[in-house]
Amino acid sequence: MNLLWLFLMIIVVISIVVMTMNTKFSRFAGWLSLIAPLLSSIYFINQIKYVYKGEAVTFFKEWMPIIDVNIDLRLDGLSLLFALLISVIGTGVFLYAIYYLSPEKENLPRFYAYLLIFMFAMLGVVLSNNTILLYTFWELTSISSFLLISYWYHREKSQEGALKSFLITVFGGMAMLVGLIILYSITGTNTITEQVQMVDQVFQSPWFVLAVILILLGAFTKSAQFPFHIWLPDAMEAPTPVSAYLHSATMVKAGLYLLLRFTPIIGQSEWVVYTIVTVGLITMLVGSFFAISKEDLKSLLAYSTISQLGMIMTMVGLGVLSLNNQFQNHNEIYIASLFAALFHLINHAIFKSVLFMGVGIIDHETGTRNINKLSGLKKVMPFTAIMMTVSALSMAGIPLFNGFLSKEQFLTSLVETSQVDIYNQVFSIVMILAGFVGSIFTFVYCIKLIKVPFMGEMKKQLLPKVPHHDGGGMLIAPTMIALCIPLFFFIPNVLGEYLIGPAIRDIFQTSNVNAYLPHISAWHGFTIPLLLTLSIYIIGTLLILLPKWTVIYTKISKKLEINTYYEKTMDMLDQLSAQSIQLIMNNRLNQYLHIIYIIFFVIIGFGIYKVGINDISYYNITEVTPFEIIILINIIITSIALMFIRERMTMTILNGVIGYSIAVVFIFMKAPDLALTQLVIETITTVLFLLVFYHLPNVQKDKPHVLGEIVKLMIALLMAVFVVIFVIIMQQENLFTKISYYYSDAYELAGVKNIVNGILGDFRALDTMLEGIVILIAGLGIYTLVKFKIRKGDPNERK
Template identity: 45%
Template structure:
């Protein structure tokens, strides 16, 4: 593809950011309830644009566009559209469109809707930047933008303590992982010499034996695991559910938590085939699957239940990608089809999960919005009052449980087949351990079935208790039902026509993940609804039978969740670590923040003496050459001794006025020294500044109480004197060493030709006005901003005083 489409792909990433800039201005001019309709246009247009690329991508073509940026560092804004990024781009824009439509009816007009949609657009643009960026540094920038924007969205109801806590928790964990990922990217660049993902894939085979390769792999996985809520970093996701339901439906089912999945898939051609990569992803993924499904059953808040189910489903997808990464391992060519099919199943379930989990989040939001509660203990018998909501919940829950005729059944069967293939597989010395994976997958699927039944039967069946809910049960407005109904339609439609997605989206994505694997096209399976009575189907039948029994007897075995002490969990460890960190930081801060300026000056100069002096001493840089220096005249000696005398006299001054006058003597002596060195501009500036500061000092100190000389112990005086003399000696010696050891031509030589370069006869003015124009302009801008801040504070204080007068 050529021309404008390439360019528009790069521009498309910034469209949400550009619209977000104008939202505050538009928000003031349109009715509050209509701002959502304006924002809805953005993801719809992006979805249509990306959908237009489906035929091209299905043919195996890619779209690449590059803006040259930082040439010296190899950082360029390169966008790359292939099958993998297209899947994520369609999810980001498609689910984003439905979420915004849903939010129009979900959020009250009294909410700060302008702020909400600004945050949502920032997140949408950041996610698009992550999946379309080829340059690792650019990808990292967008990666951290997703953390920042999700922090703002989770804390949207900032007046709630739990919202602030959840936002902080997600920010700390995901940003920490992101910093590790950045270090991994830098290591990869130091190995390969490029930040481009595509170029790294082409040359990485030369560096797999390097020590940095394993370190880079581990750090990239750290970033992926933290973002996708994999064990042990999954603890942030349940607390993030304090966000408004549209945010949960978007960030925590379809987009943000899938960023880690995308990262692992995108870097599989780089790290795939490595034993550590395989074991780390498979083991962490399968354990996260079990842990999430097991903990979901114990939840009584439907949103928390969906949070843990999301953790579980992300573990399922991650384990499949880990298994698929072995396709390029040495000696696995005869079994590559098994691993390619695992990757195909991972991407298929990723799409399916976005549909049924997005629909379920919206259903829970409807229940909370209409009834005022999400607690399953207070719900029941709602099928008669909310038939449409019940139908959507039934479709989403049964799909999540892996039952036909819903799309989750198809990808779950493929998941079982992939796990079964590990039995007895001669892969990375797996051996008999491979039989554990299908067992864990089967047990986790049973718990998945149980919590799916909880959503349906404990919410919509049974006896209805109107006294337990805050508002009378009734169906939601039609507008709120549109988005989840569309997702429910996709759930059923994908089941009956799975190969539309398989052929046009999943197949090209899988081929892109195995650029070095021959005949990968023939290894990609066609999706079929009926596989016959194979082992995977018998596992599903077992899941249904045991799941029904466990759900029926739930009250008799749910007590196992209280067997372990509550303090023995990762949340308690996180809170304890955070508390200890805060206490430690407070102790350190109280130690050095004494409130005395003298102590802070001591810290600064001591650090300067130790670091700068130590470096000069260890490097032997204290060499001084005075042979080329000009002789010092008698009048210059006089001025210098006057300055020295004034400086020493300030220390022994017994009144503020005397100290200020001596400080003025020092300043005017410097001005005289400028005159002697034929720098009248500097001398004039020094005289003006010294006059103004001296006058201001006198004016300020006039209103201060009488100054009492501070009586310091002799040891303190000796230490202060030693520090002062040492700092002065080091500065003097450094200046003399720099003067006598010129390694390069002086920078001033360039500016001596100021008239020819800039048309100015005065070098100082030319430097300030031309050579340093941007710097000077920014200094003025800083002063302007400071002035605005002072003016704002004055106005706020004046406004407060006026309100206080009115209250009286």
């Protein structure tokens, strides 16, 4: 089975799930959906042995080769690592959701269809070897995540959270698209593997800096980096399975994948390192600082996710200079940082998905996530307590758990890279200090996550419902995933050799990195990172045992919430938008037309100015017959009459006279097709106008405004002048290549003798089809308005 068949199988599963809507089989939607991630997991696990040997699984099919947009899929070391996370964690999440969601209360087919589309899109992102294909899947993740976050659309917070995440991530996606287009203009290809091989050409381009900045924007927004991190906490309004999937193992890792995939390109300049590391450390500090003050368990996990993403982003930034010829003396340090980033990325996906599922179990059984109401749950929910304790201790970096190993590698990367000569000494000190402080806050919120809900006596009087069991089937998936936490502490080099090593090898498309790959071990002797780790434990423990500092901390943290400034900014933009609309949209059609024409004249006038009309060498005027002169005089007289007539019906008829007169001119010019088209259009528009105006009040008594009539006259004269100028300019051979040359082979290419039909039906068939779709949508809208009338007494009720 190749990659295409895998994608087709997922699409088939999505279709089957959708078909279960509103049927008696809808309760089995979850089990049907489980087929897709399970099948995907089996496939990618089977590919490990081939990718480990250096083989890449590919699929290529031409799509739009003229602009180098093709269905180009590639499974190498890096994409395999992410595909395994998407599939394996996805299998656990789908299984967990089956027991979490109620078949009686929820629309299960809709939920699983959205979740499957998201999984499909994420696999597309990591498997795409074409930048435009990658962007297509990238935006599909934003759309599907919007649908998942707003799944409970009757909740206002769900709507707000979905909209915020959509706006921010789509903004970043569009910025990334521009950056990818710039890369295409530099390299002449959209194939990612070919672009990476043309690093020197990209770096020497004057557009290099802009392209990298735009790609960084795409990565920062998707991976919730400061200051774009504000969408992630609000996204917690989604059902817990969504949070466990999107915000631990998949969507938030897409930005990291993007940077890792383009590391050879972005790692050509020192300023990129400073940018990524600075953003990553600030994100880590902000996330860990605010996580401690949160009273909602999912909100706490959201900010902890932001913190961990900042930590991984920092390690990616420290490693982007790997194999750069200018800095090759420190390749071992840089490669170790990338290795640590990928290792912690795996560890984070494991323990964070377990924590989200655990919080979901608590919410499901107690009816609340508020830590002020939760305590003493270990007696009733022992398995959940053990599972979440193991995961939280791993995130805190405690020995015997996998998070300890990657946290040690993080501190080692900070210490070792600070000694590299490219870093400013002050920056090096600040970098280590920021990582150290962020790790202390991480330790504190991890212990809080264990201590508050599980220790002490249960506050039964504060709980919406008292738990009586430990979650039942919901424990299966998180327990299986949690077993990996101690397992990978004792056999971490299995991941290092079979997943992380091949991933780094295929990032740079060379096996030269194998000599620099580190060996993971829990003990490195008495080193500076060990001293930092012990200090983190001691200071973090003191902060937990001496809680008085939290009074001042809570007040400060509330004032520093960036989300508050975002909401104020959005409110201000809403007010500004409302005022602007009120200023422009005043229900006066004449004013709307005046604005449109003025903007049109400005743009066209600027174009004529740039082209120039001084170089006009000749213009050709066809001989005019007496009949044509009579018709033109009729058109002029009718046009002047229109300025003084105020009766709508008469105006419509005179406007039709002008249209029919133009059709007669086309006949005299021996253009029957144009004449026929003009007659048909003029007849339809005249009839429609007469039909509409028949039901509108007459304006015959309105007195014409002198200034308004002058403005109308000036607009008409300007339009006439512009048309004449266009006609003259278009006759100049030396300005532009005539587009008619492009259609000169219309008969051979399209088999048509009528060039107009050929353009509409073949050369611009896609444009014609889209115009037809627009008309169809407009027609459906009108039908809906007519069919579902609003009752006068109750505007919310439809007939």
